[in-house]
Amino acid sequence: MKVDRETFAEISTPMYVLEETLLRRNLELIRRVANEAGVEIILAFKAFALWKTFPVFREYISSTTASSLFEARLAYEEFGHPAHTYSPAYTDDEVGEIARLSSHLTFNSLSQYQRHMQAAREANGELTFGLRVNPEYSEVGTLLYNPCAPGTRFGVSADKLPEQLPEGIEGFHVHCHCESGSDVFQRSLAVIEEKFARWFPQLKWINFGGGHLMTRRDYDVELLIRLMREFRMRYPWLKVILEPGSAFAWQTGPLVAQVVDVVEDKGIRTAILNVSFTCHMPDCLEMPYTPDVRGAETIDLLPDGTPATSDAEHVYRLGGNSCLSGDFMGYWHFDHELQVGENVIFEDMIHYTTVKTNMFNGVGHPSLAFLRSDGELQMLRKYTYEDYKNRMD
Numbered sequence: 001m002k003v004d005r006e007t008f009a010e011i012s013t014p015m016y017v018l019e020e021t022l023l024r025r026n027l028e029l030i031r032r033v034a035n036e037a038g039v040e041i042i043l044a045f046k047a048f049a050l051w052k053t054f055p056v057f058r059e060y061i062s063s064t065t066a067s068s069l070f071e072a073r074l075a076y077e078e079f080g081h082p083a084h085t086y087s088p089a090y091t092d093d094e095v096g097e098i099a100r101l102s103s104h105l106t107f108n109s110l111s112q113y114q115r116h117m118q119a120a121r122e123a124n125g126e127l128t129f130g131l132r133v134n135p136e137y138s139e140v141g142t143l144l145y146n147p148c149a150p151g152t153r154f155g156v157s158a159d160k161l162p163e164q165l166p167e168g169i170e171g172f173h174v175h176c177h178c179e180s181g182s183d184v185f186q187r188s189l190a191v192i193e194e195k196f197a198r199w200f201p202q203l204k205w206i207n208f209g210g211g212h213l214m215t216r217r218d219y220d221v222e223l224l225i226r227l228m229r230e231f232r233m234r235y236p237w238l239k240v241i242l243e244p245g246s247a248f249a250w251q252t253g254p255l256v257a258q259v260v261d262v263v264e265d266k267g268i269r270t271a272i273l274n275v276s277f278t279c280h281m282p283d284c285l286e287m288p289y290t291p292d293v294r295g296a297e298t299i300d301l302l303p304d305g306t307p308a309t310s311d312a313e314h315v316y317r318l319g320g321n322s323c324l325s326g327d328f329m330g331y332w333h334f335d336h337e338l339q340v341g342e343n344v345i346f347e348d349m350i351h352y353t354t355v356k357t358n359m360f361n362g363v364g365h366p367s368l369a370f371l372r373s374d375g376e377l378q379m380l381r382k383y384t385y386e387d388y389k390n391r392m393d
Contacts, residue, residue, distance in 0.1 A: 001377045006294075008256045008343055010377075014275045014366035015256045018050065018350050020373045022252040026215040027060040030247065033214055033221060034061075037228035039240040042084055044210050045071045047245020047351045051078040052380045053370060057248075063103070065243040069094045072101040084207070084243065086132060086173055088153060090116050099123040106130035106173040106207070109156060110166065117168060130171035130207065131156060137191040138176040140211075142287055145178040158195040170204040172196060177211025179246055182224040185212060189227060197235075205239040212242055215250045246351045254294065255280065255349035255366060259338050260321070269316050270328060271338050276320035278327045279363045281349065282356050285326065293318070294345035296332040307331040318344065322361040359388045 134155035317330030
């Protein structure tokens with residue numbers, strides 16, 4: 001089926017639409033950065049795991065990163081390559097299988113390494129082991145997403161590392177960004193080197209984690225390339241790895257929803273949709289942030305929570321279809337009166353949203369579709385009652 005990329009008028013049910021042309025644009029930039037900087041950039045499944053699109057990814061990258069047994073299986077079985085795996089907590093019953101499916105295995109603590117290293121090595125003698133370290137520095141403003149906040153459960157700080165690393169540790173993993181610019185990475189890198197460079201001669205690789213939003217329009221790509229080149233000149237024996245999640249699927253497609261009703265209370269009009277913020281766009285409520293809606297203008301809120309533009313016509317709050325009282329966002333100014341059945345298009349809803357959806361309240365998932373570069377809509381998955389029922393087995 002051919003669809004109109006602007007209106008998606010041919011779509012009448014909830015659907016995430018990943019657009020091939022936009023995805024390839026990101027992949028081409030990421031490949032250029034990797035080649036020019038001399039680093040490896042790999043896909044983090046925590047942000048994107050639509051495995052039916054992996055053939056496209058394999059044209060540009062060769063590996064992925066996992067944080068669980070299921071993600072490691074996805075890397076090995078569907079991407080066709082062992083995973084770079086890190087988990088805050090490996091368990092006795094899973095670590096052997098995870099090791100078998102991985103090329104790199106990074107531990108969150110020295111005690112986790114001591115407990116599981118031998119079993120992992122027995123499962124896969126070709127593994128390279130790493131340790132997550134905590135630079136105690138991050139410019140991430142939202143506490144929910146700050147991996148280096150005081151009391152963090154992630155990584156080992158410099159003051160807790162022995163001068164001689166445990167035998168077998170060959171890499172450091174350090175993650176302190178979230179949708180950050182290369183200027184932030186420049187400042188973070190200075191702290192990382194100051195705190196951990198004395199251990200670099202004992203290492204073979206370093207993974208600077210995710211949060212490098214290199215496909216964002218205002219991201220200074222050339223600065224990132226220069227930083228990595230200069231770092232490699234200082235430490236030529238270290239292989240450098242980046243594992244962004246959002247950067248791969250950044251602005252690669254929307255969530256298309258439909259209006260099912262319009263209700264009003266105390267002068268507030270809410271357009272109720274056939275999608276849910278808590279089920280299908282959870283970061284909007286968790287962060288929180290207000291997503292862009294195609295053809296509508298976001299209205300700022302006053303301290304009392306009311307819209308700043310109270311006298312404008314066609315102002316709506318958007319409400320989800322779950323029974324959670326707080327399953328709404330708003331406000332938006334449309335240029336017309338919303339009608340039941342018309343599309344409401346949430347921009348940039350592929351990264352993270354597609355991997356964090358849930359079926360709370362029995363609300364079904366939107367379908368997953370791939371809009372090919374020739375304009376043909378390829379359905380990847382439609383969800384049914386059986387998907388909900390089987391989660392309760």
